[in-house]
Amino acid sequence: MSIKDVIVPFSAWRKVFDKPVTIKDPINERPGADRYRGFHKNDLETCIGCGTCEVICENEAIDLVPVEGIETKDGDSGLRPRVDYGRCCWCGLCVDICTTGSLSLTNAYTWVEEDPEKYRFTPGVDEKPWDNEEKGWKKPEPNYEFYNLKRVTMEHLHPEERSDSFIEMVKGYSKEQAEKEADRCVECGICTATCPAHMGIPEYIKAIRNNDLEEGLRILYDTNPLPEICGRICTHKCEAVCTIGHRGEALSIRWLKRYIADQNPSEKYKTILNSEFIEKNGKSIAIIGSGPSGLSAAHYLALMGYEVTIYEKLPHAGGMMRYGIPEYRLPYDQIDKDIDYILSLGVKILYNTTIGKDITLEELGKKYNAVFAGTGLHLGRSTRIEGSDHKNVYQSIELLRKITLGEEIDLAEKMIVIGGGNVAMDITRSIARLQMKKYGKAGVIATSLETEDKMPADREEVVEAREEGAIVDPGWAPQHIEIVDDKIKGLHVAQCHSLFDEEGNFNPQCNLDNLKFFEGTMVVESIGQGMDLSYLSDDIKHELEIDKRGRIKVNEDFQSGLPWLFIGGDIIQGPDVIHGIANGHTAAKGIDTFLFKESK
């Protein structure tokens, strides 16, 4: 210690002349930093109320609440996050995980309120001074995610391997792939709300993560007795609304469902699903048609103890799933796996039996306690253009049915398909395969009114059809079929520039200056299907309510004007398998309620 130690500390006085460091008016002079984690802001238009923010918040500061003016609809729960600033610690994890990117924290950090309740607010709904503040915490970028935005790629047969064969082209997920894909789910349940059958999607995906595939199968069968089928060809409305799809690729919900079904051997179904012993209730139900709606109704009714008999016109069960959808998308053994299980519950099928011909609906009505009809749309529709009555003009439905039945179909080296939907793609690709087998090269052109961007077919169908050698040339309106010496030469088309008129009615307009000729010796029409309700006698029709467009009216249980007659599937709602399944399930419950009430 020295004299220096006594004197030097006095140098502190120097500081008296320094400028003070205190900020006089921090509220105005000291805004939060650009990344500051201040008060919440939510873009209500972008937010879909998935609730993922609520799940991650370790402080339970977020609740999803209904908000006036926001409707619950497909892909939007109608709820929005409300934040409680008595609990929030401004960690920003809710922002980082927000699936749509709607949520952020602004750099605002002062807020004074007398009423403590006000600190519980719904960002974006309750107006706040920082609502337009751009600065603040946003989800970091790039390559910063709390879950994977990318799908696990599904392996397909290579075009060369599949272009001349009907072998299933989608290979399915391995355990590792399925678990990785299942990991991406945030369990929001937006998909469940949209799925026509309201399947427990997050739950079965969770079962995959837990490698509890038996539990997964039970969850599937709660709402869907055709999981092998739906796991392959479902129109997957769920994926269209998947919240992960807002910034990345939607979960492969359909393939995950298939994975569960594929992994469970059919011998074990009855044990897993606990359906070995079903107590019969002594009542019997007739079902017309073994399409998805009929099978679904049969399954749930059988589980409830009803004696169920299905009447089917064709030699095999499955309806359009078997006679429409081509084998390369849905192999027959997979259809059989689903159907055999339903039959194992005691459901009987009488094949080659047409209602209205072999037995009348009235007779069924008398013989059974109730009847469910799901007869589908099996009549083709014609373009009715000049030449369309030629013998070498076919209906796609007719050809697809023949292919399933193993019958030979008329084939030519050059064929033309009219239609731009999935059915048109199915027949185009089936023809391409058969041509490849027979002639060693595909020669089929598919054309549609709609331009490529508006084609109703799924994008991958178009891409894959081209990969297999078919030509897809959309945006043309068929004018007439040229016939020389009673032989088809080809199809004349004109460029189609609009489909609907100002009132929104279907009224295609074409440009007759821009014409084209597609060469071909056979034409297939694939522009939609109609229903065949000839089994409804006049007496029965009299009892039913039928609207202008020929649709039968049913109540929410799919019960018609005749109390014992329930109707569902394509003839009521459509347009796909899962709607049929949902209809059948609802109708089964409706029939049970109806008969239970009646017996009282």
Add this chain to the structure above:
Amino acid sequence: MSNNILNWKNNRDMFPEADEDGKPIVDLESQKYVKVWQGPNHPGVTGNMSLELTISGDEVMEAKTHVGYLHRGFEKLFERRRYIQCFPTCIRMCVPEPDINEYNLARGTEVLGGIEVPEMANWIRMLVLEMARLQVLLRMVPGQAGTMGLGLAGTWGLYYRELILDRFEELTGGRIYHMFILPGGVRGLLPDGFKDRLEENLVKVEAFMKDVDRLIYTNAVFKKRTKGIGVIPADWVDEYGIMGPVARAAGFERDVRKDYPYLYYDQLDFGYNIAHNSDVFDRFIVRRHDVDTTVDLIRQILNKMPKKGDIKAETPNVLHWKIPKGETIIRCESSRGEYLFYMVADGSIYPRRINLRGPSYTHAVAVLEKLLINANISDVSAIMVSLATCPPEIER
């Protein structure tokens, strides 16, 4: 030396009678002793903790550390949270230096979960940890004088700490709780111009440290009050597991960054800051040098780190990331010494056990209780602060 007070080197006469085990028998009725509670509301105690002192005159006869004021049960809370959800909780185990918790927890999760962190993220992590150390030291080094009434430098220090907090705000979005290191990486790159602004701050800090030297280091009062006070004998260091600057002030080369290098510390050039007298003054000196080292390390990091790179590795979905069964120990050098997490995963989405072992557990309980015997009551705060106590480490 044993901790039996019967063997105490000083004159035993003034101490209370001891029983066979050496536990003092304090007869308050005798009017020879007074019990004084220092804390939990006491400026010289770092909050959430109190010392029960038995004094005779000015001198401490017996000291007991009491915790229990925090009521959080962090380690229990972890068992009921997903790994990601533990982060906002874990940072609260050390308010002044939360980043060490983030780092340990993230690292442990990555080790158990088999995640490789991108290089860029590791450099940023190291920067964050050193910036955190710097802002703690800026409060602690001048603050040491505050414990004996020389509050001026401590107050000045807060301003310079705020400068670093400004940078934290800019980098992480938070001033105190940064929430920046998460499993897989960090939550952002350095903002544009960050490096220059940080450098400006470092220059100011260096100038300020000269003031600190003038005000405290060359200060007769400070020297008188700290030299020879709270001397920790060298043989206690291993016996008690004394760590960090406290061990280094006793002449030990102890620094996790050098002894068990993590991140890229082995690529940085720095040494141990050592002193030998092991008193309050030397602990101050060691930390004073630590400031220089840290400033230097920050510069080295800024110069060596890559310009671009990924900030985060891909991890499983944080909502249902099941960490495989296993256990691990992760440690880093905090401003107080070795900071260690023992983590056990049971294969579920929640940690089975996360156990924190920080220096305060020994420093503020076993060591402090012993060190205070025979201390003057006016030195209690100085001694305690010189050990760098953080009560949540004890009561976690």
